Amino acid sequence: MICSGRSGQTLSERCGVEAILLVGGKGTRLRPLTISTPKPLLPTAGVPFLAHQLARASAAGVTRIVFATSYRSEMFEAAFGTEAYGLELVYVDERRPLGTGGAIRNAAQALVSKPDDPVLVLNGDILSGHSIPDQVQTHLESEAAVTLHLTEVDDPSRFGVVPTAPDGRVTAFLEKTNNPMTNRINAGSYVFRREVIDTIPFNEVVSVERETFPGLIASGETVMGFVDAHYWLDVGTPSAFVRGSCDLVTGLLESPALPGKPGPMLALEGANVSPRAVVTAGTVVGCDATIEAGSTVSGSVLFDEAVVAKGAWVRNSVLGRGARVASGAMLDGAILGDGAVVGPGNELGDGLRLWPGIELPPTAVRFSSDV
Ligand code: GDD
Ligand code: MG
Numbered sequence: 001m002i003c004s005g006r007s008g009q010t011l012s013e014r015c016g017v018e019a020i021l022l023v024g025g026k027g028t029r030l031r032p033l034t035i036s037t038p039k040p041l042l043p044t045a046g047v048p049f050l051a052h053q054l055a056r057a058s059a060a061g062v063t064r065i066v067f068a069t070s071y072r073s074e075m076f077e078a079a080f081g082t083e084a085y086g087l088e089l090v091y092v093d094e095r096r097p098l099g100t101g102g103a104i105r106n107a108a109q110a111l112v113s114k115p116d117d118p119v120l121v122l123n124g125d126i127l128s129g130h131s132i133p134d135q136v137q138t139h140l141e142s143e144a145a146v147t148l149h150l151t152e153v154d155d156p157s158r159f160g161v162v163p164t165a166p167d168g169r170v171t172a173f174l175e176k177t178n179n180p181m182t183n184r185i186n187a188g189s190y191v192f193r194r195e196v197i198d199t200i201p202f203n204e205v206v207s208v209e210r211e212t213f214p215g216l217i218a219s220g221e222t223v224m225g226f227v228d229a230h231y232w233l234d235v236g237t238p239s240a241f242v243r244g245s246c247d248l249v250t251g252l253l254e255s256p257a258l259p260g261k262p263g264p265m266l267a268l269e270g271a272n273v274s275p276r277a278v279v280t281a282g283t284v285v286g287c288d289a290t291i292e293a294g295s296t297v298s299g300s301v302l303f304d305e306a307v308v309a310k311g312a313w314v315r316n317s318v319l320g321r322g323a324r325v326a327s328g329a330m331l332d333g334a335i336l337g338d339g340a341v342v343g344p345g346n347e348l349g350d351g352l353r354l355w356p357g358i359e360l361p362p363t364a365v366r367f368s369s370d371v
Pocket of ligand 1: 025094100158161236
């Protein structure tokens, strides 16, 4: 496999590449939404989250994807089958979670790439506008063992911190450190030389961030950074999940999988949105969901059959399947599990989560994480 050509070309114009998609995490920070559905399958801008990653990978020229599954593994093949967005899809399950490195090694059993070939590895909770072909190009030109996509964030302490030398080589990898020396972080998209994956111990729990990358750097292998400033988001927290969905709906990040045109609102089939409601900022209204007259809904995600009743006010929140916000209730940065009900008069503040099926009776009391 020989890749060459100008920046901006797709991989299929330069070469075909296969990828491993890491989707075995439990998504605990997104509970209760992830109790019934793994994080990569949560409805996001009208489709399962992964659809956006798959469509973008396909558009970049990736041809075959191996899913590394663990938590609720059976749901992935049920969602995407063996072919989607022009990609051949293969599923490799772990009997026990093997960590990110162990999962990559386990999934490598299903790769068809040769020892020298580049293999793309993607975290399954990332929205990114970076050019995958350019990342592969950097990898091949530098003859690296692995090339990491790096981006800059305001709070690097929640991520893998990755300092680089002036020539772009990675000099250290510090996973979730309290003293980050740079705001340049691991963006969760790697290009490995295939034979490097085969050096990860088989059937053992291994962290690629805490063991494989630091080990490669210590042994003098070339680990390259591909620094990029395009759109990037890890949707692993409730606020980031809501933001990611809204950014896809408004078109801030273009996605070939968006089921409609970008705009201030996306209403799915059977959604009933009153013309006397104000619905903005990239809100998605799920199938058969309802927004009644006089209500205001901004920057939110309504799963199928959710209801916002007359005069309710909802901002930056997620309403699980069939969840209901009664007249006059207010939600700001809240998460409602499937079938949860917020009775009239309740005010739910930032970070508040209601478990599936819980019903808050009518009240004058305010619920807020600040009080
Ligand atoms: N198959 C499998 N098995 N997948 C796993 C396992 C496992 O045991 N553990 C985690 N994953 C998957 C998750 O499903 C997710 O797609 C990906 O690996 C990363 O796990 P997260 O739990 O989302 O990690 P994080 O967000 O705290 O940190 C990672 O991503 C950051 C970028 O968003 C690290 O790679 C950081 O270094 C990085 O900065
Ligand atoms: Mg993550």
